[in-house]
Amino acid sequence: MYRHSLRKRVAIAFAICVAVLSIVWGFAFFAAIRLSEDRVLTQQLQLAAANYPVMPANMRGYETAGSLPASLRAWAQSNPAVGVYEFEAEELHVAVIERGDAQQRAFVVFDVSGIEAASSEDWWLLLVITGVVGTLGVLGFGLGVLVMRQAVAPVAQLAKAVADIDVEHLSTEDYKRIASSRFGDDEVGVLAATIEKTLERISAFVARERYFTGSASHELRTPITVITGALELLEQSELSQSDKKALDRVRRATLDMKTTIEMFLCLARETDDGLYHEQFLVTPLVTNAVELQRHLLSRKLVEVEIDYLANPGVNGHPQAFAIAVNNLVRNAFEHTLTGQGPVTIRIDERELLVTNQLSSGFDAQYSPTEASPHGYGLGLGIVERLCERNGWSFSLRADEKRVIARLSW
Incomplete structure (x- = not known):
């Protein structure tokens, strides 16, 4: 029924689950990046359209710190290192670059006012992303459960079949439910075959036990009955005092033996009636x-x-x-x-x-x-x-x- 072993099926199921989740997350991040790019371009086009026919000059270059806007001069005079800086309050992004002389700095200022979305829009976007991520997580969990359930389905099937078996009253249907041929040649099939053989041995043992106790009950009680009858006949005859004492000992021993035999037979039986x-x-x-x-x-x-x-x-x-x-x-x-x-x-x-x-x-x-x-x-x-x-x-x-x-x- 199954071409691969249980271990290999579990490994394949795990690999499939990881691959599917990776692909889904990859598409999700790619879509987020594209959405961000489109959002920035859309904001800039909307700003340009609002100022048409005058195009906004939101990106300018400055050769000296003194020529920068007043809000950036004090920072520029502190000789910042080459790099990109962001000033949220002024809604400016500043790039510090080197000129021909390493001791001189040039500045490129990008005014993002009107391009960046408002904070309220950022919170809504974060909420949407969180919802998408949560949905993907739930779908991934459900997919993992579904894939793993399919992988271990034969184990669950065997466990249910074994749980439904009444060991004390085995039937033909019980043997059919756990037949090893239903579970293939993998580990589950080996386990099913072992359980099948064990139940066969238990059934054979119970049959032997019932036959033995039935036969032993008759064979052991018969001589006790004969001895008891002989003692009753001896009691009716005239006996000396010593013979009566010996007869009492035999009677006690016979009674003990009868009780012992019955108790051992009860202990040997699976059922106590x-x-x-x-x-x-x-x-x-x-x-x-x-x-x-x-x-x-x-x-x-x-x-x-x-x-x-x-x-x-x-x-x-x-x-x-x-x-x-x-x-x-x-x-x-x-x-x-x-x-x-x-x-x-x-x-x-x-x-x-x-x-x-x-x-x-x-x-x-x-x-x-x-x-x-x-x-x-x-x-x-x-x-x-x-x-x-x-x-x-x-x-x-x-x-x-x-x-x-x-x-x-």
Whole structure:
């Protein structure tokens, strides 16, 4: 479509604009000069016609300073240098020339009274010239804008095409709008081709993601369902006390695995189906998390104190909040040694605080974005990602005595 590159088109457009403006300004100055010449000649002819048949002698020569008009004698006696002088009050122009002897001066006096226009006419002429110059400036600006707009038109066209695209719902018309064949082989065409390839990769990635999450959802939930059914059958049989404890551990692990699988699938999906805008209460989820993780304190002399300062409602994904709270509670229980309690959980109107005494195995410089291989549940990095996805905030502060995890909304 375009034979030249964008850079060359911009350079050509700028050159054309400068050339046109230069030509216009040249004609304007030429016209002003001609107008001035015609104006002077017209004034002199009008003066001659007014004194006809006596021709005005408005230009005369004087050989000595004493022969000059009385108003110029004092100036001439000061021995002025060779040149041309103007006396506005007397309306005279005087040329000082050298005679044969360099010490002597001759004078040529040109009386312009009646030839020069009145001051009021000069102001009107200045006003007209200013109007013409302003008009030319506006026309030049408009011409520059028009030329540059034509030069960058393909860029604007591509930008508009990209702005109209809905990335989440790509259609055939979207690909047609940004087809590189519409923009030629210049820089804009290269950019359009890159955007086209990027959208194709995004579309392919979204298709793979939907296929994977759909397949993984079925394949991962099926064994969990089988295990859950087997546990229900085992519960109906007669079991020893130790077998019941083992069955409880398996049930808890199965429930954790089910919740984790569902949350990971939700994080992997591009769409959330409105799950991230549910309203839920914090207190039941915190209480449930404490009960699920209480087995970690079964052999420790550690108390758990829960301060219910409020019962706030939160907008977001309830499973995501439950997993985040479970992870924080698990970390607190696991890293609290015997006699180092209590573990304090405080529920406020805008935040949840989980505080535990710092054990020797916990690094105070631990970063919440790092995944830990030593039993930190899903890892504090996952908690941070869950909070970011739901619009919550998470922070971890540790000193020499205790660790405080804060989840606010």
